Amino acid sequence: MxxxxxxxxxxxxxxxxxxxxxxxxxxxxxxxxxxxRLSWRLASDRRGDAQEAYRIRVHARGALVxxxxxxxxxDVSADYGGAPLASFTRYTWKVETRPxxxxxxxxxxxxxxxxxxxxxxxxxxxxxxxxxxPPTDEGEPRSARTAGLPAPRYFRRVLDLPPASALRIACSxxxxxxxxxxxxxxxxxxxxxxxxDYRQRVPYQVYDVTDLAGDGPVCVGAILxxxxxxxxxxxxxRQQAQRYGRRPQLLVQLVAEHENGSRTVVGTDGRWRESTxxxxxxxxxxxxxxxxxxxxxxxxxxxxxDTSWAPAGVVDTAHDVLVPSAAExxxxxxxxxxxAVRPVGGRTIVDLGQNIAGRVRLVLRxxxxxxxxxxxxxxxxxxxxxxxxxxxxxxxxTDHYVAAGAPVETFEPRFTVHGFRYVEVSGHADVxxxxxxxxxxTPVAGEFSCSDDMVGRLMSNIRWSQRGNFVSxxxxxxxxxxRLGWTADAQVFLPTACYNADVAAFFTGWLAxxxxxxxxxxxxxxxxxxxxxxxHGTPGWGDAATVVPWHLYRVYGDERxxxxxxxxxxxxxxxxxRHNPDLIWRNRTGSHYGDxxxxxxxxxxxxxxxxxxxxxxxxxxxxAAAVGDVTASSHYAGLRSKIGDAFVRAFVSADGRVxxxxxxxxxxxxxxxxxxxxxxxxxxxxxxxDLEGRGRRLTTGFAGxxxxxxxxxxxxxxxxxxxxxxxxxxxxxxxxxxRGATTIWxxxxxxxxxxxxxxxxxxxxxxxxxxxxxxxxxxxxxxIGQEEGSVGFRRPVVRPLPGxxxxxxxxxxxxPLGRLASRWEVDGNTLRLEVRIxxxxxxxxxVPTTDPASVRESGTPVAAEGDGAALVCQxxxxxxxxxxxxxVCRVASGRYEFTAAWER
Numbered sequence: 001m002x003x004x005x006x007x008x009x010x011x012x013x014x015x016x017x018x019x020x021x022x023x024x025x026x027x028x029x030x031x032x033x034x035x036x037r038l039s040w041r042l043a044s045d046r047r048g049d050a051q052e053a054y055r056i057r058v059h060a061r062g063a064l065v066x067x068x069x070x071x072x073x074x075d076v077s078a079d080y081g082g083a084p085l086a087s088f089t090r091y092t093w094k095v096e097t098r099p100x101x102x103x104x105x106x107x108x109x110x111x112x113x114x115x116x117x118x119x120x121x122x123x124x125x126x127x128x129x130x131x132x133x134p135p136t137d138e139g140e141p142r143s144a145r146t147a148g149l150p151a152p153r154y155f156r157r158v159l160d161l162p163p164a165s166a167l168r169i170a171c172s173x174x175x176x177x178x179x180x181x182x183x184x185x186x187x188x189x190x191x192x193x194x195x196x197d198y199r200q201r202v203p204y205q206v207y208d209v210t211d212l213a214g215d216g217p218v219c220v221g222a223i224l225x226x227x228x229x230x231x232x233x234x235x236x237x238r239q240q241a242q243r244y245g246r247r248p249q250l251l252v253q254l255v256a257e258h259e260n261g262s263r264t265v266v267g268t269d270g271r272w273r274e275s276t277x278x279x280x281x282x283x284x285x286x287x288x289x290x291x292x293x294x295x296x297x298x299x300x301x302x303x304x305x306d307t308s309w310a311p312a313g314v315v316d317t318a319h320d321v322l323v324p325s326a327a328e329x330x331x332x333x334x335x336x337x338x339x340a341v342r343p344v345g346g347r348t349i350v351d352l353g354q355n356i357a358g359r360v361r362l363v364l365r366x367x368x369x370x371x372x373x374x375x376x377x378x379x380x381x382x383x384x385x386x387x388x389x390x391x392x393x394x395x396x397x398t399d400h401y402v403a404a405g406a407p408v409e410t411f412e413p414r415f416t417v418h419g420f421r422y423v424e425v426s427g428h429a430d431v432x433x434x435x436x437x438x439x440x441x442t443p444v445a446g447e448f449s450c451s452d453d454m455v456g457r458l459m460s461n462i463r464w465s466q467r468g469n470f471v472s473x474x475x476x477x478x479x480x481x482x483r484l485g486w487t488a489d490a491q492v493f494l495p496t497a498c499y500n501a502d503v504a505a506f507f508t509g510w511l512a513x514x515x516x517x518x519x520x521x522x523x524x525x526x527x528x529x530x531x532x533x534x535x536h537g538t539p540g541w542g543d544a545a546t547v548v549p550w551h552l553y554r555v556y557g558d559e560r561x562x563x564x565x566x567x568x569x570x571x572x573x574x575x576x577x578r579h580n581p582d583l584i585w586r587n588r589t590g591s592h593y594g595d596x597x598x599x600x601x602x603x604x605x606x607x608x609x610x611x612x613x614x615x616x617x618x619x620x621x622x623x624a625a626a627v628g629d630v631t632a633s634s635h636y637a638g639l640r641s642k643i644g645d646a647f648v649r650a651f652v653s654a655d656g657r658v659x660x661x662x663x664x665x666x667x668x669x670x671x672x673x674x675x676x677x678x679x680x681x682x683x684x685x686x687x688x689x690d691l692e693g694r695g696r697r698l699t700t701g702f703a704g705x706x707x708x709x710x711x712x713x714x715x716x717x718x719x720x721x722x723x724x725x726x727x728x729x730x731x732x733x734x735x736x737x738x739r740g741a742t743t744i745w746x747x748x749x750x751x752x753x754x755x756x757x758x759x760x761x762x763x764x765x766x767x768x769x770x771x772x773x774x775x776x777x778x779x780x781x782x783x784i785g786q787e788e789g790s791v792g793f794r795r796p797v798v799r800p801l802p803g804x805x806x807x808x809x810x811x812x813x814x815x816p817l818g819r820l821a822s823r824w825e826v827d828g829n830t831l832r833l834e835v836r837i838x839x840x841x842x843x844x845x846x847v848p849t850t851d852p853a854s855v856r857e858s859g860t861p862v863a864a865e866g867d868g869a870a871l872v873c874q875x876x877x878x879x880x881x882x883x884x885x886x887x888v889c890r891v892a893s894g895r896y897e898f899t900a901a902w903e904r
Contacts, residue, residue: 004333004467006447006812009819015044015051015100015839017076019814020093022107024504024556025328026443030110030170030206032324034085037558039077040095040103041818042839047894050074050840053098058082060091070098074840076817077558087112088168088206088255088263110170110206110324111253119253119267121174121316123224124153124274145232145396146289149281152225152415155250155312157272158302159218161264164256167213169220172204172322175248176227176282176415180300181212182219189329190438191284191417194472195228196509197529198244200516203325203509204251221300224250225282225415232285234531235393235481243531249315251322273309275299282415285395285481290411292404293369326509328441330471332358336435344385347426352435355379355421355743355766357468357478361412362401362425363432369405373427374398377420379479379765380757387424391763395481403428412436417471419479419766421742439467442501448777450809455725455777457737462771463500465744466493469768470503473510473529477746477764484527485510487544488596489769492706494551496774499813504556507548511561514545515568522575526591537575538590539609540703545572546616550623557792557816562623566632569620573636576613583639583646585609595664597747597770598701599731604660607651608703611668614643618672626791647674656682663690664704670715671707684715696723698731702769709776713801721780722804725773733773744771782811782822787844792816798835799846799886800824802902817841824848831902839893846886849900855887856899862889 010018017040022028024039042051051074058066058080066082085091089109096102111117161167169186171179172193179186186207193203225231230242256264277296280289298304339353350360360375367373377397378387389397397418401411417438425431448459469475473485474493490510497503510528517530524542526535536542549565552558579588586606595603621636647669651659656679658665666687669675675683691697700708712721728734731748739751746767749758757763779785783800786793793815800809800822810823818838825832837843847855847862855862887900 004444004463006444006814009043011045012043013045015042015046015049015097017041017095017097017100017103018043020095020103020105022105023326024502024508027106029108029208030204030324031107032110032112034112035079036107037077037079037560038093038095039816041814041816042076042097043818044839044893048892049099050893051076051097051100054078055096056093058091058093060086060089065091076840085109085112087116088257108168108206108208110204111322114319114322117253117267117319117322118265119251120269120314121249121251122155122268122270122272122274122312123247123249123315124313143396145394146281146283146286149283149286150226150247151276152223152279152282153248153274154221154223154277154299155272155274156219156221156300156304156306156309159220159254159266161218161256162258163215164210164213164264165259166208166257167210167218168255169207169209170204170253170255171207171222172202172251173224173227173229173248174198174202174245175229176225177250178223178414179207179252180221181209182214183298183301184212186212188331190332191227191330191415191472193325194329195529197513197516198229198321200321201323201512202321204322205325205329217302219300219302219304220252220254222250222252223277223279223414224248225279227284227415231283232395232481234484268312270311270314272312273306274312275306275309279414282413284416284483285397286416287396287398287400287418288413288416289400290413291402292409292411293402295404326512327505328443330438331441332436332438333441333467334437336437338433338435347424348429348431349381349385349387350423350425350433352421352423353742354435354464355419355468356435356437356464357417357419357471357766358436358438359399359413359416359418360423361410361434361436364401364403364409364411364428365430366407367403367405367409367428367430369403371403371428373401373403373425373431375401376424377418377479378422378424379420380751381422387422388757390760391757391765392479393481393761395479397479417478419468419477419764437467438471440470440472440506442470442503442506444500445502446499446778446811446813448774448782448809448811450781451807452726452805454728454734454737455806458733459774459777461737461741461743462496462768462774464742465766465768465771466497466500468743468766470497470506473513474507477767479764479766484531485529486527486541487514487524488538488541488593488702489767491544491547492702493768493772494548495706496772498551498555499775499778502814504552504558507552508561511549511565515565518545518568518571522571523588523590524572535591537588538592539585539605539612541593542572542590543612543616545569546619546623550619553623553626554791555793557794559626562627566620566623566627566629569616569623570632570636573616573620573639576616577639580613583610583613583643584650585613595701595703598662598664598704599699599748601662601699602660603662603664603704604651607659607665608668610643610647610651611672611674614640614647614674615672617643644674648676652676652679656680657686658683661686661690663687663698663708664700666690667700667704667707667711670711684717687711688717688720691720691724696720696727697729698724705770706772706775709773709780713776713780718801718803721776726804733770741765744768746770778811778813781806781809783846784811784813784820784822793820793838794841796820796837796841796843797846798822798843800833800848802826802831802848812836826902826904829901829903831900833898833900835891835896835898837891837893837896841893843891845889845891845896845898847889847898847900848886848902850885850903851901852887854901858897862887862898
């Protein structure tokens with residue numbers, strides 16, 4: 001079970017590396033990159049500590065395969081530079097720092113060469129067996145959506161292998177699989193192998209099963225379900241299933257390593273046996289049906305009699321689409337005990353107290369044989385206290401369990417996931433329910449807390465929505481018949497996502513799917529993986545092709561994401577320019593949703609589109625410069641300048657007004673530098689006037705909401721930003737929180753006092769896009785960020801913004817260098833600021849104060865304007881002047897405690 005909190009940094013006097021990663025993952029199995037990147041973070045309790053040099057040594061099978069030698073500098077990552085990596089091999093590596101200590105880790109390789117695959121794709125011929133027909137209960141008609149769903153298949157093979165010192169399995173599926181060896185489940189991944197564009201890329205996982213093999217025969221088994229491959233997907237009932245294929249397929253390759261160095265390699269083929277079992281159907285949207293009376297005990301053990309099972313069919317031998325899994329899998333990370341259980345109309349309603357993506361574990365006592373227990377899932381309750389499911393649309397989100405008649409039985413679905421807070425249980429009364437939280441197990445990277453309960457609840461809701469919607473890919477909602485990787489949602493939320501979790505590996509895989517989905521002319525689809533062929537090239541959505549790779553590079557400092565993505569970035573910008581030679585984006589705008597779900601206004605779509613056009617051109621120029629392509633950088637910089645001129649001519653008036661006069665219009669123009677400098681104060685004034693004229697209420701949708709805090713703060717209107725943060729009137733974040741929300745709502749009017757539930761056609765209560773304010777809580781309120789030209793937080797900035805109702809706020813973030821943290825507290829007329837800077841960083845700290853001469857660091861005066869006060873511990877003023885009511889200090893790594901006079 002994973003604890004969703006920031007891990008402790010190892011304490012100690014000496015500089016020390018920790019949190020070693022290979023390809024952004026800790027101790028990964030199945031690395032397939034020929035030149036993987038090795039990285040580490042640094043910790044030290046001494047001020048001014050910095051790495052002067054590092055040395056990496058890598059061993060395999062007891063032999064040294066690479067020694068980097070001592071490399072001068074403060075880099076905390078290096079590309080492997082040794083002998084070519086061998087397949088299915090464990091590599092141990094050690095990094096030493098000077099000064100400092102050493103730390104060790106390891107990684108395992110997968111299939112390094114495509115010709116090493118021997119396994120075939122196997123499956124079942126559905127023509128040989130009719131589909132499962134669920135029975136019809138009295139008064140309960142059978143669902144037309146589930147009547148024809150196929151039963152998952154069970155596969156097995158027993159292998160007699162020579163004694164092995166190591167045993168590894170590479171496994172994948174076109175569909176979903178659960179792997180088993182000698183009666184034990186293998187690994188803790190859920191919904192494996194995950195969702196990608198299976199036509200282009202099918203990920204595989206590698207497992208070390210040495211401890212499960214024993215000394216005798218080895219039975220390898222697997223359960224195979226439809227998943228995203230051939231199950232229900234999206235809202236179009238005419239094309240909801242079989243998006244990629246008719247039936248799922250399984251691929252397993254076992255590699256046994258023997259003491260003499262030889263290997264035995266065995267793969268799936270026609271000698272495997274297959275059958276049905278107690279799982280009668282399993283669908284991501286519809287749910288599962290499990291009949292415990294049909295269990296076959298021991299089916300995954302060597303001694304089981306499988307003569308009644310049929311030979312598996314070999315359906316494909318191609319391996320060209322197989323790729324190693326790039327990110328941590330979906331896992332169960334938390335259990336939730338119900339906060340309330342109550343009967344409603346002969347059924348039991350269970351309240352988990354938290355909206356989640358996941359499933360339940362059901363324990364039944366005394367259920368008679370054949371009793372069917374039904375679990376229905378929903379995010380909310382209706383006015384009568386019953387389960388509200390109208391917003392699920394065609395997703396049934398219903399699980400069925402047929403009891404075997406044992407005194408105690410336990411059921412937990414395998415191949416479905418629901419978005420829910422409430423569970424309705426019917427069919428048996430003596431039950432226990434535990435909520436099981438599922439999401440891609442991205443490592444926790446940041447925490448934010450403050451003195452205001454509502455703001456704390458807002459951050460909690462943001463984090464829960466991120467968890468609930470990062471399920472293999474970044475989705476829009478986990479409950480209804482959609483759950484698609486909408487590109488705009490991902491790009492607007494990415495800054496917040498990066499603060500909350502390390503999403504480098506997660507988004508690296510998603511970007512690979514985006515590049516695969518891009519059309520020949522450069523258009524990017526609205527959803528990735530791409531399953532909706534008619535939707536391409538939408539402003540703000542297609543721009544994920546530029547925004548996502550650039551932000552990942554800025555945060556993690558890995559230029560490979562730019563090298564991989566730059567051709568895609570260029571093709572996207574070229575596509576928009578080709579169809580809009582006057583540089584106002586009017587043509588080929590795809591679905592053009594505008595500022596999606598804005599409240600009561602309509603931002604000019606041409607303003608929004610052209611602002612994104614300018615942004616994408618600028619980011620493409622910066623990306624080209626970062627990888628050394630001077631010519632391309634110059635070209636796109638020139639294009640960005642021309643787009644900016646065209647934007648001003650078309651949309652900015654002489655008094656600084658932006659066409660449409662909406663909050664999002666001003667926010668986009670100001671955030672992306674599209675207002676001429678002399679007109680910026682006027683444009684800011686118009687933005688402020690709109691907010692004030694509406695009683696300090698926002699109107700922004702997806703495109704604008706994340707810019708509110710940063711733009712207002714950048715132009716000195718912290719008070720207005722805080723007013724929006726604390727507001728609990730409609731529309732606001734506080735409005736939903738005041739009404740019990742535990743995740744971010746898709747729309748501001750998901751539920752209102754006047755109208756009740758919002759439009760059934762599109763009303764999720766777990767959707768992270770409007771939670772993009774989270775980045776401002778970290779980077780604005782708590783003030784942790786980095787300088788504009790910095791990459792990988794080499795030059796962090798701590799610039800907190802005390803204000804609003806907050807008495808204190810704190811944030812910690814694991815940068816690629818190490819822990820960066822800030823905590824401020826106002827006590828009377830004194831402000832205390834505690835700062836932690838990671839080793840090797842040069843940070844700028846803005847100490848909020850109304851009297852620069854009052855600033856002390858650990859009790860010692862900090863010099864200001866040459867007044868001769870003592871300097872301590874590398875603390876030094878940058879200018880010696882008050883900068884927006886802050887004394888600006890340059891500090892090295894370490895912990896600092898400032899006090900200053902502060903009057904609100």
